[in-house]
Amino acid sequence: MAVLVQKYGGTSVGDAEKIRHVAERIAAARRAGNSIAVVVSAMGDTTDRLIELAESISAAPDPRELDVLLSTGELVSCTLVTMALREIGEEAVSMSGAQAGIRTDTAHGSASIVEFDAERVQQALDAGRIVIVAGFQGVTHEMDVTTLGRGGSDTTAVALAAALGAERCEVYTDVDGIYTADPRIVPDARKLSEIGYEEMLELASYGAKMHPRSIELAAWYNTPVLVASSARDVPGTLIHDVASAGADGPEGEGMEVANKVRGVTYERGVARITLRAVPDRPGIAAAVFEPLAESNISVDTIVQNASAERLTDLSFTVDRSDLRAALEVTQGVAGTIGAGECVSHDNLGQVSIVGTGMQNAPGVAAVMFSALAEAGVNIEMITTSQIRITCVVDEAQVNDAVRTLHSAFELGEG
């Protein structure tokens, strides 16, 4: 009997009617002959309301106490889903994170799973029961409740699937899969039937959102994750090891599947800082970026041009909301290291194409650059990774750039 782990997000269990609907879906999967463990998030905006409640008491709630408070949201939803299953005649049992065997470190508010002893879950499954596990939570070795922070319930689900050796982790949410591009910008954006773990990491900024952490965990344990709609019964997107799935991959595209552009992603609200005439010597990058990290400013793209006469230009992008603070820090550094002027540009965005194996397909970059050129989009910066090529462009041209690239790589429905 195949073991499936299903995960339902907060919107999917937002009220009694939705909970009954989720129970019907779970029961259908059980009746189809599978062994089912389910992970649920807190109902709707419960977590936000609990945080508000805590903040009405304390400006900086104690992390240990806040974790216990927040963990109640998932206890509520997991017992309700269990009741709904029992109401329709299914043997179901709820488990808290502690009961499910999720041991974490003591980093309250953003705990990491250190051990997942799924024996109690496994025993219940063996006894023919459906197990409903409270997502987002675990317990320390001292039995203090912790929460897993952002992406917590997805992480619980993937970790449970890995611990059970499940055939698949199914993540049900309010969107029905991963798209080649944002459908609001590209009307003929196509839902992908499959995608690799790394590609998902790069594409996950819209459409079905999964926290990178849960994808990394799935990749590490090679656990296939299906992202699909909890409301509609349509095929979702399978996140798995596309390359090794090979000719048996769901799209049946064989080994070539690994060498394709999978989708186009973008970001707005990007600001760039350029530090001119930076002395090109060891330690300069650290001198610039350490103070930024200390000021809690997250730096995205960094480009340092090859140097002429031992002076170089160093550019990097930050979120626009961080620009003022970042400039202040950088100007301070500029004096210290003897660099030239410090200039900024705050109306930028970026577009990326994502796909496994780009480093083996140099033509891809050429297609991207010429397509953007033909569309009159000026490229301000370029960075590349194994599976992504990103161009920083004028923010006003982001939509054009996305549509141009989606069409240039023939990603649409047609």
Place this chain on the structure above:
Amino acid sequence: MAVLVQKYGGTSVGDAEKIRHVAERIAAARRAGNSIAVVVSAMGDTTDRLIELAESISAAPDPRELDVLLSTGELVSCTLVTMALREIGEEAVSMSGAQAGIRTDTAHGSASIVEFDAERVQQALDAGRIVIVAGFQGVTHEMDVTTLGRGGSDTTAVALAAALGAERCEVYTDVDGIYTADPRIVPDARKLSEIGYEEMLELASYGAKMHPRSIELAAWYNTPVLVASSARDVPGTLIHDVASAGADGPEGEGMEVANKVRGVTYERGVARITLRAVPDRPGIAAAVFEPLAESNISVDTIVQNASAERLTDLSFTVDRSDLRAALEVTQGVAGTIGAGECVSHDNLGQVSIVGTGMQNAPGVAAVMFSALAEAGVNIEMITTSQIRITCVVDEAQVNDAVRTLHSAFELGEG
């Protein structure tokens, strides 16, 4: 350093402002040099709302699941009180029932405490912390969450006080103590400064309500319980072993204190059934009352007169809402056992005087009966216990009877 256990009910922690107020009270007790452990109920109507939520999913929610659901109410309030304490600079830590060491049987919804290992609470107290324990909940040996049923949080508080060997368990609620009579009926009803455990069991039907179960537990461990207002800083009522407190008793009335009428209590909505000409032979009472018990009808007062010519009259009272069902059962039984007619009266009430040691003070009963006679109150039935004399009277005369007795025993403020 004296160990005090405080308990705050749902109304006392009903919103953020009330929680801050409770925190101030706890902090004051701590700063006065005590070691403090606190038990809290769920905020306001939280438990009712959770039950509604469960019933919107399932007509008969699974008891194990319902217990997890309900237990979240107290987790929320105990973390919020802890946060409020930390906000005002107190070292405080919350504990779930499980963390506090409350082991129960597996009777979900009405579990009994089988073991209270308060070591973790004690360690935290020893480290100078205030410990806030979630009331109403425990955990089975399989680490399944249970709730303690009615009076649950009071029971948690008394049990914790007993386990810690606390000097006193202070129960803060929305009324400020135990009164000699219902102040709505008797304007000069007086708040008692102290009362015995058994007396409290008999008087607890109005004023500060504590479930008999928690009083019995306090009596068993001889744990003094102070019932007082959480809103106003006025003296409450100390429930303790009045007799052995003797000359040191708070009222300073010496050993005689054990032989007094403590208060007057009453009930409305009483119905009586009389079975006439019952054959006076062994097994008859069982034949009447077993079928009533099987029909889940609770019988209160039972009176069987001394028999003449081996025939007796058997009377008993039930709650008026149970009269119709009780009559049906009893009429059936009457035929079987060869009894005479079965008559009922449904407009009755009862008044009782309560006080320890009545059996040693026969004059008390005489004062009661003559006072009622002078007031023109006809006595329909009489029953007595060690610490209570109860008269069943016409419901319309209940208020008169209560006022008459309160005055006859000089219980008022004057």
